[in-house]
Amino acid sequence: MNSGINLKDFKIPLGKLAPVEKFRTRQGDTLSYRSYPAWSEDLVILYHGAGSDSRYMCALAAAIAGQGIASVITPDFRCHGVSLGNSDKISKNQLEIDLEELLIHIKMQKAVSRITLAGHSMGGGFALRIAVSDLRKQFSKFIALAPHLPLHLNANQPNFGGWISVDSDGSFTVNYPEVMRTGHEKLHYSAEYLRAVHAADDLVEKLQELKPSLTVVTGALDEVVVAEKQREIFAQTSANVLIVENLNHLTIVSKVDNYLNIFA
Secondary structure (H helix, E strand, C coil), rough: CCCCCCCCCCCCCCCCCCCCEEEEECCCCEEEEEEEECCCCCCEEEECCCCCCHHHHHHHHHHHHHCCCCEEEEECCCHHHCCCCCCCCCCCCCHHHHHHHHHHHHHHCCCCCCCEEEEECCHHHHHHHHHHHHHHHHHCCEECCCCCCHHHHHEECHHHHHHHHCCCCEEEECCCHHHHCCCCCCCECCCCHHHHHHCCCCCHHHHHHHHCCCCEECCCCCCCHHHHHHHHCCCCCCCEEEECCCCCCCCHHHCCCCCHHHCC
């Protein structure tokens, strides 16, 4: 199946790509991330989406740090980056544990004042998951870029724009174009992994109750999620919603000048 995502305008500025760094969790696992430093005690933790890893967040991370808004950490989710290929049949709270471990690791290395948790696509859904969890108290605000939302909210394009195939057992397969593959991709996600990374089914109700500081940004040309449906859903909450003209599902994280101020 061919992806419905328009890739021709998406570029990773390799000259700005930070090297991979590793850390070991108290569970004994090795995970990875990239670091984009700035002269600021503010920190943005910025998660990637499905199929790839932290490398494609490079343009956004480098822009935030380059303008001195905040230092940026782009983690690789478990089973991505250095742990690519590990079994992804994980417990439902494993990724929250991994985030806590990352926070401990970072705070041992540098002074941190305010922390923003952000993510794109699957990573945006994870940021929303954390925004209504007990772990939300660690963060000053949340930013979700074209976030994956619970399926019952009907906020996705038909067949996810051809990008994802949902399997009968609740797992899904990423239809990553052959021409774009480098061997670093994760192309299949177990149902267990998806339960651990996706936002809760009662997300809207929890956002209404807890009212975290949240901004949702989606490109008007997004091929995977429906931008106006996201606006409609989040209008029921206290979240700020920004629909950016002329951007799609991937250029939302590569052509970033029009919305960088939300990270300040």
